Amino acid sequence: MDSTRRTFLKIAGACAAGLAVKPATDALAMDLVLPTPKSAAPDAAALRAGKWAMVVDVKKFTEESRQAVAAACRAAHNIPEIPNEKHEIKWIWEEHFENAFPGQGGEHLPPEVSRTPLMVLCNHCESPACVRVCPTKATFQRADGIVMMDYHRCIGCRFCMAGCPYGSRSFNFEDPRKYLENPDPNYPTRTKGVVEKCNFCAERLAIGQLPACVEACQNGELLFGDLEDPSSVVSQALRANFTIRRKPELGTQPKVYYII
Amino acid sequence: MYNTGKIITGLVIFFVVFTFPFWFNGAKAVPAPKPSLDTPKINELKAASEDGTVTCLMPTEYMKSEHMVILNEWRTADVRRADYTASYNGELYPMSLSKTCMECHSNKADFCDRCHNYASVTPYCWNCHVEPKKAEGE
Numbered sequence: 001m002d003s004t005r006r007t008f009l010k011i012a013g014a015c016a017a018g019l020a021v022k023p024a025t026d027a028l029a030m031d032l033v034l035p036t037p038k039s040a041a042p043d044a045a046a047l048r049a050g051k052w053a054m055v056v057d058v059k060k061f062t063e064e065s066r067q068a069v070a071a072a073c074r075a076a077h078n079i080p081e082i083p084n085e086k087h088e089i090k091w092i093w094e095e096h097f098e099n100a101f102p103g104q105g106g107e108h109l110p111p112e113v114s115r116t117p118l119m120v121l122c123n124h125c126e127s128p129a130c131v132r133v134c135p136t137k138a139t140f141q142r143a144d145g146i147v148m149m150d151y152h153r154c155i156g157c158r159f160c161m162a163g164c165p166y167g168s169r170s171f172n173f174e175d176p177r178k179y180l181e182n183p184d185p186n187y188p189t190r191t192k193g194v195v196e197k198c199n200f201c202a203e204r205l206a207i208g209q210l211p212a213c214v215e216a217c218q219n220g221e222l223l224f225g226d227l228e229d230p231s232s233v234v235s236q237a238l239r240a241n242f243t244i245r246r247k248p249e250l251g252t253q254p255k256v257y258y259i260i
Numbered sequence: 261m262y263n264t265g266k267i268i269t270g271l272v273i274f275f276v277v278f279t280f281p282f283w284f285n286g287a288k289a290v291p292a293p294k295p296s297l298d299t300p301k302i303n304e305l306k307a308a309s310e311d312g313t314v315t316c317l318m319p320t321e322y323m324k325s326e327h328m329v330i331l332n333e334w335r336t337a338d339v340r341r342a343d344y345t346a347s348y349n350g351e352l353y354p355m356s357l358s359k360t361c362m363e364c365h366s367n368k369a370d371f372c373d374r375c376h377n378y379a380s381v382t383p384y385c386w387n388c389h390v391e392p393k394k395a396e397g398e
Binding site: 037039040041042043046078140142144148150151152183184185186187188189190191202206207 | 333334335337338339340341342343344345346347348352354355358359362384387388389390391392393
């Protein structure tokens with residue numbers, strides 16, 4: 001090999017310089033290690049499940065209880081009431097049968113089915129389209145089946161809104177704070193430019209409380225529980241009643257069941 | 261050299277404008293901000309402690325430089341893994357900006373904002389997270 005003293009010295013110098021900056025690179029690498037709190041754990045009181053699911057007992061609902069359910073959700077999550085319908089934020093809302101269950105009704109439905117609105121919300125699908133299309137993993141599915149939003153990561157591309165076949169997602173076209181007089185400090189509001197939706201009250205389950213809408217029901221209009229637990233209220237209701245789900249033909253496997 | 265006058269004048273003007281921040285502020289250093297620890301909750305803790313001092317979750321120096329790292333980790337733990345509490349100094353705390361941090365540091369304007377303004381950083385925490393309301397009569 002044709003090497004001279006000169007090239008040897010050059011390489012030796014470069015190596016020495018490399019060693020000299022090692023402490024600096026070490027320090028940089030140190031900073032990248034996050035101080036994960038090793039003690040981080042769910043709250044002792046947290047409600048856990050294999051798969052969370054909800055049963056909506058449509059017949060039990062009254063005008064009053066529909067209002068109460070929606071109001072409880074709005075209060076629990078600082079959801080603004082925006083007069084402009086195009087900017088509306090919806091977590092749980094009223095929909096008519098023909099719109100909620102297109103193709104599932106016949107020509108001659110009883111009037112209490114066709115004319116009374118029913119409550120619809122995010123279905124927390126088993127194979128959620130919104131999660132598949134989200135480019136930033138801002139929306140994801142937890143092990144217990146809840147389809148969650150991480151608003152910190154949402155870039156507002158609205159792919160999830162295009163993906164969701166149920167219209168369960170709303171985009172913040174404007175700052176929601178303008179429409180909230182007294183936001184509850186225990187739950188964040190959202191900011192302009194993110195998508196939001198029902199989270200099955202993950203923040204309440206984490207401290208051992210049932211979802212706000214379920215708690216607002218006086219007569220068991222909404223049932224919430226673990227699909228994998230045969231003794232849960234949801235499993236019992238599903239065994240005892242014929243239930244339907246929204247747009248089952250799409251294969252998203254919704255986990256919100258309706259007793260019509 | 262052509263256009264000497266114009267070039268020199270231009271250079272002088274550029275130099276003056278470019279160095280504006282330096283000579284306008286003189287050599288005066290803006291004093292480092294002192295975040296206020298005067299909140300009802302902290303005073304209460306101070307009165308309750310034996311030596312009159314209170315430590316945050318971690319030592320003050322660490323909190324000063326790394327609080328954002330803690331918050332970032334809390335966010336991941338809470339949102340992604342549904343972990344709700346973590347223990348610091350042998351006590352369990354909810355990993356929550358508004359429930360844990362802001363419970364003691366309820367004076368956002370005199371605590372958070374002072375340093376953030378000084379360092380000219382605008383964290384977007386409060387675009388969503390709601391800052392605690394001032395107590396009655398404050």
